[in-house]
Amino acid sequence: MEEILCKDCGIKSSAVKVLSPLELERLGNNCVGVNFRKGDVIFKQGAFSSNIIYVRSGLVKIHMTGPVEEQIIKITKAPSYLGIPTTFGEKINQYSATAIENTTVCFIDIDVFKEFIFMNGRFAYEIVIELCRNELNSFQKCVDRTQKHIHGRAADALLFFSDGIYENDEFILPLSRLELGHFINTSRESICRILSDFSKAGIIHLSGKKIKILNRDLLKTISKNG
DNA sequence: GCATTAACCACAG
């Protein structure tokens, strides 16, 4: 744990950027920075929560234990808030967050966060914007996950990591095959098969968790056609 | 009917 001086923070969220110096000081006094290693649980479904979390660096998976098995709802990279829906909506967390790469976050007291929303319209507006973006993304993901075939979903996942997360054609998958299955609603076996198919077809180069996209256009076509 | 898709199972590395 470490004290965070919010006013000097170089990675302020767009909401925090509009806070007054006095509000920034109040935030700093009610905010704790914590480092998480890959695999550490940041907060857990079913546990009580009274914090909003701001991810300053790293990568996090949001996941829920469903009636049958685990499901990864989404993967979020810094900078981003976590837990606004669950902390505002419910006393108990409705989902879990786990670091899938080394991650640093700030825990912000919910009452201070609420105070900013009540008192600073600009702050509230920025938060609404982020929540709206997230909701639209999850609508899109819901449709894609439901309607696309497995190859399309797998192509989506690869493009997501390449474009959305790493901004590189080559990257190390931060998930196991099983987790990747949980992410795109399929089985570990199907993931293995499809990655191997893509590799044989020359679409990607595959070596364990290391992936390099060789034929991005074809991958996009597969994604588009489902 | 027949072909395709994708899950489930089993087993090996």
Add this chain to the structure above:
DNA sequence: CTGTGGTTAATGC
């Protein structure tokens, strides 16, 4: 945990 092969149920043509 990962890769593969066989089996099987569901769905489409």
